[in-house]
Amino acid sequence: MSGSTVGVQEQAEGHFVDLSRVTLLDSLGSEDQTWDKLAPRWCVTQPEPPWKVCLDATCDALSAGGALDSLERRHAEDELGETLYSEIPNPERQLVSLAHIMLSRGLMTEEELARHIRTVRARLEAV
Amino acid sequence: MANTHNHGDHDHSEDGGHDHAAAPMVDEISDFEVLELAVRELAIEKGLFTAEDHRAFSEWNDARSPAAGSRMVAKAWTDPAYKSRVFDDPLAASKEVGVDWSEPSGFGTTSDYMHLTVLEDTPEVHHVIVCTLCSCYPRPLLGHSPYWYRSPNYRRRLVRWPREVLAEFGLLLPPEVELRVEDSNAKSRFMVLPVRPAGTNGWTEEQLAEIVTRDTMIGIAMPKPGRTSDGPHPIHKASRPVHSGGRPTEASP
Numbered sequence: 001m002s003g004s005t006v007g008v009q010e011q012a013e014g015h016f017v018d019l020s021r022v023t024l025l026d027s028l029g030s031e032d033q034t035w036d037k038l039a040p041r042w043c044v045t046q047p048e049p050p051w052k053v054c055l056d057a058t059c060d061a062l063s064a065g066g067a068l069d070s071l072e073r074r075h076a077e078d079e080l081g082e083t084l085y086s087e088i089p090n091p092e093r094q095l096v097s098l099a100h101i102m103l104s105r106g107l108m109t110e111e112e113l114a115r116h117i118r119t120v121r122a123r124l125e126a127v
Numbered sequence: 128m129a130n131t132h133n134h135g136d137h138d139h140s141e142d143g144g145h146d147h148a149a150a151p152m153v154d155e156i157s158d159f160e161v162l163e164l165a166v167r168e169l170a171i172e173k174g175l176f177t178a179e180d181h182r183a184f185s186e187w188n189d190a191r192s193p194a195a196g197s198r199m200v201a202k203a204w205t206d207p208a209y210k211s212r213v214f215d216d217p218l219a220a221s222k223e224v225g226v227d228w229s230e231p232s233g234f235g236t237t238s239d240y241m242h243l244t245v246l247e248d249t250p251e252v253h254h255v256i257v258c259t260l261c262s263c264y265p266r267p268l269l270g271h272s273p274y275w276y277r278s279p280n281y282r283r284r285l286v287r288w289p290r291e292v293l294a295e296f297g298l299l300l301p302p303e304v305e306l307r308v309e310d311s312n313a314k315s316r317f318m319v320l321p322v323r324p325a326g327t328n329g330w331t332e333e334q335l336a337e338i339v340t341r342d343t344m345i346g347i348a349m350p351k352p353g354r355t356s357d358g359p360h361p362i363h364k365a366s367r368p369v370h371s372g373g374r375p376t377e378a379s380p
Contacts, residue, residue: 017371033157043151051163056271057184058167061176063237064184068175070238071313074261075371078279082369090274090362092159099166108169116165124156124164 017076018104019083024114025096025103034092052091059098067107076101187231188271193341196268196318198224199245200344201335204323213320217243226267239266240314248322248346252305255293255346256317257285263311265318269341273360276345280363286310296347296360319346326352 031037035049062068080097088096102108171178202224203210213220218228218241228241235241243265246254258264259282264272275281285292289308290300300306309317321343327335342348342357 028158028162030158033159035159038153038155038157042153042155044153049153049157049160051160053188054167054181054185055163056188057181058163058170058176060184060188060236060238061180062170064180064232065176067170071261072371074277077277078261078369079371082279082365086364095159095163095166099162102166102170107175108166108173112169113165116169117161120164120168121156121161124161 017079017101019079021084022100022103022110024110024117025099028096034089036089048091051095055091055095055098062102068101068105073098073101076104183231184236187236191266191270193269193344194336195221195224195226196265196341196344197336197339198332199226199268199318200320200339201332203320204335205332210320213245214247217245220245221268228267230267235267238263240316242314243268243316243318244309245318245320246307246309246346247320250304250322252307253300253346254307254309254317254319255285255289256309256311256319257282258311259283259286260310260312263313263316265316268318269344273341275360275362278362279365279369283365293347296342298348319344321346321350324349324351 032041038044038049039046059068059070059073063070063073077094077097080100081093084100085093085096099113103110103113167181170176171181199213199220203213203220209220209223212223221228221243228235228239228243246256248254256264257276262272262277262282264276266272281292286308289306293300293306311317321339323335324338327338337355338350338352340348340350340355340357343350348354348357
């Protein structure tokens with residue numbers, strides 16, 4: 001985790017969320033990239049982006065595999081959604097919160113995530 | 128003008144083109160779309176779950192919607208024997224409308240324990256569901272919970288001031304109607320079976336299912352002829368701090 005700490009990190013318990021800001025996540029997604037802005041811009045009426053189903057599946061798979069319990073994730077989502085990411089609408093808030101929690105728990109590092117973001121974007125934009 | 132032929136639900140012109148305009152789509156790649164894919168692929172690379180696990184859960188999630196719950200309610204309204212089964216064995220009754228709570232793993236998901244109670248509304252008693260713990264919800268029958276249902280504000284206030292909160296959703300209950308708030312928990316899921324409204328005599332199950340919307344099965348709205356969709360609802364911020372579980376008292380900011 002990087003950036004200034006606006007909350008408390010307690011590694012000893014390990015079951016609550018680190019409220020330090022994450023530079024990588026803060027740098028993502030200007031406001032006009034959220035689905036509630038994108039969809040009307042492209043005259044799309046679906047209420048949720050196509051990736052929402054995949055996000056929910058990731059949450060289910062993380063819990064089923066024992067990596068991130070659903071209840072712990074939901075508690076952390078609640079806290080992050082009312083603090084660091086309160087200005088981001090859903091489902092983007094749910095997604096950014098999940099990434100934050102996974103970084104906070106050490107399930108991945110910022111460097112790894114940054115690398116994958118670059119790789120994925122390059123792949124999607126290759127045509 | 129090109130000849131056309133019918134493919135069931137849409138027409139093709141003989142030259143291979145379509146006579147109708149393609150459905151609009153978002154033709155730009157957002158940071159959030161990239162982030163979702165990056166998180167997923169990184170999790171798979173690290174062995175947190177497999178691609179096959181993710182595919183199974185994606186297909187399961189994609190198939191969920193309130194339509195299954197709507198069918199269950201409509202069938203219960205028209206078939207007294209089925210209605211009895213809804214209360215006696217709701218998981219078996221779910222199967223009769225195409226929902227198997229054991230999917231996709233054989234024992235459901237970790238968020239959908241196989242214990243369901245259907246709450247019967249009457250003219251004298253109205254039910255509404257909540258999960259004060261997190262956002263437990265009968266996903267197999269209703270799909271994913273709306274974000275307002277997940278918000279700490281709704282969860283905290285509904286159990287304290289249920290009539291007032293229902294009024295905010297536009298549901299004004301007469302004082303003589305008893306209101307019961309059912310709080311889901313880690314192992315139990317609830318769904319409301321609303322009262323069949325007047326003016327629906329002779330309707331088919333399909334007609335009835337159209338007015339059984341998600342909100343009527345949560346209990347924040349009543350079904351009525353002509354009401355076939357739920358409007359958007361605001362999400363209010365909690366005025367007091369929200370702490371994730373396990374935070375020791377001395378660590379609270």
